[in-house]
Amino acid sequence: MGIHGTKKISIYIKYATIFLIIVLIVLSVFFVWQYTSLRRANIISARESWLTAAVKQHGPATVSDVNFIRPWMTFDYINTLFNIPPDYLKNNLSLSDEGYPRLSLSSYARHNNMTTDEVTGEVMNAVRNYLTK
Amino acid sequence: MTFLLGPLLSFVLLYKYIALFVLEYIAAIIVPLPCIAMLLAVGAFASQGYFIFWLSLIVVTLGNVLGDCTDYGITRKYGEIVIKKLGIDRIRFFRYLKEELRTDAAINVFITRFAGYLGPVVSILSGLVEVPFKTFIFFGFLGDFAEAFIVLLIGYIVGNYWSDFPGIFNIFTSIAAVGVTLFILLKIQRRIVKKYSSHSK
Numbered sequence: 001m002g003i004h005g006t007k008k009i010s011i012y013i014k015y016a017t018i019f020l021i022i023v024l025i026v027l028s029v030f031f032v033w034q035y036t037s038l039r040r041a042n043i044i045s046a047r048e049s050w051l052t053a054a055v056k057q058h059g060p061a062t063v064s065d066v067n068f069i070r071p072w073m074t075f076d077y078i079n080t081l082f083n084i085p086p087d088y089l090k091n092n093l094s095l096s097d098e099g100y101p102r103l104s105l106s107s108y109a110r111h112n113n114m115t116t117d118e119v120t121g122e123v124m125n126a127v128r129n130y131l132t133k
Numbered sequence: 134m135t136f137l138l139g140p141l142l143s144f145v146l147l148y149k150y151i152a153l154f155v156l157e158y159i160a161a162i163i164v165p166l167p168c169i170a171m172l173l174a175v176g177a178f179a180s181q182g183y184f185i186f187w188l189s190l191i192v193v194t195l196g197n198v199l200g201d202c203t204d205y206g207i208t209r210k211y212g213e214i215v216i217k218k219l220g221i222d223r224i225r226f227f228r229y230l231k232e233e234l235r236t237d238a239a240i241n242v243f244i245t246r247f248a249g250y251l252g253p254v255v256s257i258l259s260g261l262v263e264v265p266f267k268t269f270i271f272f273g274f275l276g277d278f279a280e281a282f283i284v285l286l287i288g289y290i291v292g293n294y295w296s297d298f299p300g301i302f303n304i305f306t307s308i309a310a311v312g313v314t315l316f317i318l319l320k321i322q323r324r325i326v327k328k329y330s331s332h333s334k
Contacts, residue, residue, distance in 0.1 A: 006328065010325045013325070
């Protein structure tokens, strides 16, 4: 029984190994595919050294970054990201919520019976106006 | 788990390092949270001046190490009782697994810190098979630190484009998880073959 049981485990391990090797190959193909699509989209650029990018300080976001605004972002974060005065969004959008600016766009939408798309769109427009004025 | 990402990021933006520590700790114990995406975002926040990179790295590492130690501590204390009650110690494969996890504890603990959800599983098993605490904490810390550093740094470099990267990272963690499982199985197989050949002699 001793050797027989051990042999059985050995056979199961062989099957599991073959299965895992196949999974590993499939995952590697997906990995390469993802990497090449990131390269193609110019998100990973061969021309710019990653080390240079790491040490360079990112400046405040610009008008072209307004589309990155998402409902999970807080007003405080958006103010910092775009270097906007703390009261600009509050006054411009007539925000009355007490939690401002430590409040996410989605929470604000929920408290005021608005859709997140509506609030996000309004904030995007306000930020765009501020940056282009 | 991606549906959780939005609320988690709001939580992190509101409570910063405390939220980061709590979420990393919970995820390190066993709860499947989208931590890689969250760390990439925190790296991006650091590049925008909203977080401090090194402080984030310390907080994330600390949360992960404490989570790992919680898993290890619980199973080290109560694991033996559960194993005996369930009769797991009579399963031959478990005995081989125990031997392997003890022998190659350093490499298994280190690599599984990069293997996503396999990390907590190996922390639990490490306590269960009584991997020496010094080995577990040292290699666990190294792995947690390296993993957090790499993910935060990539988030820092790519900035606003961080959300394009969780996919490739998740594939990488799956490769690490499958790789470690293969390594463990092959080592067990080698041990069995060795034992079997010496027996037949």
